[in-house]
Amino acid sequence: MAAVSMRLPVARKVVEPSAPRGGEKHLVVPGDTITTDTGYMRGHGTYVEDEKLIASVAGAVERVNKLVCVRALQTRYNGEVGDIVVGRITEVQQKRWKVETNSRLDSVLLLSSMNLPGGELRRRSAEDELAMRDYLQEGDLISAEVQSVFSDGAVSLHTRSLKYGKLGQGVLVQVSPSLVKRQKTHFHDLPCGASVILGNNGFIWIYPTPEQKDEEAGGFTTNLEPVPLSDREVISRLRNCIVALVTQKFMLFDTSILYCYEASLPHQIKDILKPEVMEEIVLETRKRLLDLEG
Amino acid sequence: EDLRVDGRGCEDYRCAEVETDVVSNTSGSARVKLGHTDILVGVKAEMGTPKLEKPDEGYLEFFVDCSASATPEFEGRGGEELGSEIANTLYRVFSNKSSVDLKSLCINPGEHCWVLYVDVLLLECGGNLFDAVSIAVKAALFNTRIPKVRVLEDEEGSKEIELSDDPYDCIRLNVDDVPCIVTLSKIGYRHVVDATLQEEACSLASLLISVTSKGALTSMKKMGKGSLDPESIFEMMETGKRVGKSLHIALQKILDEEESLGTSRQKVGFLG
Numbered sequence: 001m002a003a004v005s006m007r008l009p010v011a012r013k014v015v016e017p018s019a020p021r022g023g024e025k026h027l028v029v030p031g032d033t034i035t036t037d038t039g040y041m042r043g044h045g046t047y048v049e050d051e052k053l054i055a056s057v058a059g060a061v062e063r064v065n066k067l068v069c070v071r072a073l074q075t076r077y078n079g080e081v082g083d084i085v086v087g088r089i090t091e092v093q094q095k096r097w098k099v100e101t102n103s104r105l106d107s108v109l110l111l112s113s114m115n116l117p118g119g120e121l122r123r124r125s126a127e128d129e130l131a132m133r134d135y136l137q138e139g140d141l142i143s144a145e146v147q148s149v150f151s152d153g154a155v156s157l158h159t160r161s162l163k164y165g166k167l168g169q170g171v172l173v174q175v176s177p178s179l180v181k182r183q184k185t186h187f188h189d190l191p192c193g194a195s196v197i198l199g200n201n202g203f204i205w206i207y208p209t210p211e212q213k214d215e216e217a218g219g220f221t222t223n224l225e226p227v228p229l230s231d232r233e234v235i236s237r238l239r240n241c242i243v244a245l246v247t248q249k250f251m252l253f254d255t256s257i258l259y260c261y262e263a264s265l266p267h268q269i270k271d272i273l274k275p276e277v278m279e280e281i282v283l284e285t286r287k288r289l290l291d292l293e294g
Numbered sequence: 295e296d297l298r299v300d301g302r303g304c305e306d307y308r309c310a311e312v313e314t315d316v317v318s319n320t321s322g323s324a325r326v327k328l329g330h331t332d333i334l335v336g337v338k339a340e341m342g343t344p345k346l347e348k349p350d351e352g353y354l355e356f357f358v359d360c361s362a363s364a365t366p367e368f369e370g371r372g373g374e375e376l377g378s379e380i381a382n383t384l385y386r387v388f389s390n391k392s393s394v395d396l397k398s399l400c401i402n403p404g405e406h407c408w409v410l411y412v413d414v415l416l417l418e419c420g421g422n423l424f425d426a427v428s429i430a431v432k433a434a435l436f437n438t439r440i441p442k443v444r445v446l447e448d449e450e451g452s453k454e455i456e457l458s459d460d461p462y463d464c465i466r467l468n469v470d471d472v473p474c475i476v477t478l479s480k481i482g483y484r485h486v487v488d489a490t491l492q493e494e495a496c497s498l499a500s501l502l503i504s505v506t507s508k509g510a511l512t513s514m515k516k517m518g519k520g521s522l523d524p525e526s527i528f529e530m531m532e533t534g535k536r537v538g539k540s541l542h543i544a545l546q547k548i549l550d551e552e553e554s555l556g557t558s559r560q561k562v563g564f565l566g
Binding site for chain 1: 295297298299300301302303305306307308309310311312313327537540541543544545547548551552560562
């Protein structure tokens, strides 16, 4: 039976900001004057005009001694060494792959930074170069870590650990990079039955928890068996919860996603995307997180 | 198994928001938001001469504009091809006699008639454009108010057209038989209704059918580079008729609800 639900639009409600923690943030929009004091050095996101320091992006002002910069709330991903990213291969070049990671320039994955199957350590030969396409093709999704950042902002990735590599069956959710909280680990095995990789670049990968950990695979073999319906329901529900949190501009980390999942259990999976249900579950998640802290 | 990525079944639509009378200087307008797809339709009624082969009927003219802010591909002239495809599909859907009562649009047979210029603007592309456009066109036609005119005969026999003074004295169109388009996309071995952008990228072939509220099919079109088995076409047609009927029921309900709110309705518009 088809379900078609139509509704009249409702004006957006002004949401009360939750209790400020650690002081108020100084939010600016492009064109706002930050300060007229000339003693400050200008950092990213600012420019000087008529002896005034003016913001060029919309975000929060950060002041470190004499340096004033504006950290934008919605930008492309800016790479930092040590970040986990989820990316899609766009090109296969001579000794490297070009990976799209929602940043200003395509990231680079050098052949020498890629794990060989079996974990062997040797110098990459010409045969390895010719066999590059057998490892990763255009359109494949990988999880990798940022090794270094070039001077123009492009990011160099590496997959030198068995937990990184090609991703198999799962669901990708693309969010803004500023909504992913920086944590110790970004690979989470949620107790509800699915695993999540929270890429710092805003690409979130939800996949069914693998039964046993394949140590030899090194992330190259993709499991193409059909995923059971129960796992797919959990993954769909998680995906809708993440979309709900993102729509309400909530920070994403393992606890918030888990609480949101638990708050959404009484509803049907497809109902989570309705505006009123979204507000209700995010409100409950926020309450539980505040209780956890307080 | 009936589970898509966002939890919907194969025959479920995304949550839609419909609002009419959003543009004040048109005879009728509607805005439909289906997930991330945002469509704005404006209808303007103007007087023109009827077509030579149909002197006692008015007619509809469709124009679709793909705004460059919908997706980056529409920059410059990129959206023209898609726009003309949607417009041609609308012409086909409305080409049969029973969709809109064109005889009611006639003022003076052979000389004057009402021409309804239907302009569609794509504000955002989030998958399933044709369905959203047809829903918006039906809602806008429902909202269209054409002023009542009287034809007066002079002593010499020249006719004069008089517009009634009361701005609320107008005729409404009967949209009971206006068809809505249902797009069925084939993904793997199943077909889905209301595909998102990601699902459209995975589907190789899709079938577009236009269904009236009584379940009658008025036109059919196959799109995409893949092939469709004749059996699956029959299945898709049956699904489309079923889904089309519930679509019409839901849309009519919301239009009647909006109508019943009358002038006290809070207009949300674009800045709500």
